[in-house]
Every structure is written in structure tokens, then in C-alpha cells.
Amino acid sequence: QVQLVESGGGLVQAGGSLRLSCAASGRTFSMYIMGWFRQAPGKERELVAAISRDGSSTRYADSVKGRFTISRDNAKNTVGLQMNSLKPEDTAGYYCAARAIGYITDAKQGHYDYWGQGTQVTVSS
Secondary structure, three states: OOOEEEEOOEEEEOOOOEEEEEEEOOOOHHHOEEEEEEEOOOOOOEEEEEEOOOOOOEEEOOOOOOOEEEEEEOOOOEEEEEEOOOOHHHOEEEEEEEEOOOOOOOOOHHHOOEEOOOEEEEEEO
């Protein structure tokens, strides 16, 4: 069992930056692939970024490539999402998720086992 708690959301102007953090419980954090999803009103939840168990591999949605960076610290059981050059279309609830098996190239939310409660990011124009 893994419990995930996100923090760091808020209101920012377009062009600004935010850093999201997700703290995980348990001693097996390094066994999980971690992902950040987002969901805007009226839209499906989408995978924004994912990172491999050891942090050596990452993947990003095309819409955030070059602007967002996912990272993890297995010693501290945390995963972060640095978001730069934010756009109004980045406005959404952001969710941290963990999966025990599979690959970072698999973007299906149903394949993630554990979810945080989410944190809101609002980007004003």
C-alpha cells in the first residue's frame, strides 16, 4: 500500500513557474514507476510526465516537453514536477500516481495503482 500526498499547487500568471511535490509513504517507493497526471474541467485525465523507478528514464506529454521536468528522490520518497513557462491551458488538477508494474511509456491511468488527492494549478492570462 502506498499513500501519496501532493503539494505546491496555486495561482500563477502565464509565463511563471510552480513546483509540485508528492510525498509517498512506505518503504518500497523505489519499486514504483511514478507519474503526474492532470485533469481540466470537461476533459479526460492525461499523463503529463512519468519517471522510472531509478529516475534514469522520463517521458513527457508533447504539450509540456521542454517546460516541465519530473524528478524523484528515492531516499526521501518524493517525486517532483517543475513547471516553467506556464500557460493558461496548463490549468488543471494535478495528481501524483504510482504503479508497481509496467513501463513509463504506458500512459493509461487505469494501469496506475495508487493516487494522491490532487492539487490545483491555475494559470492566469
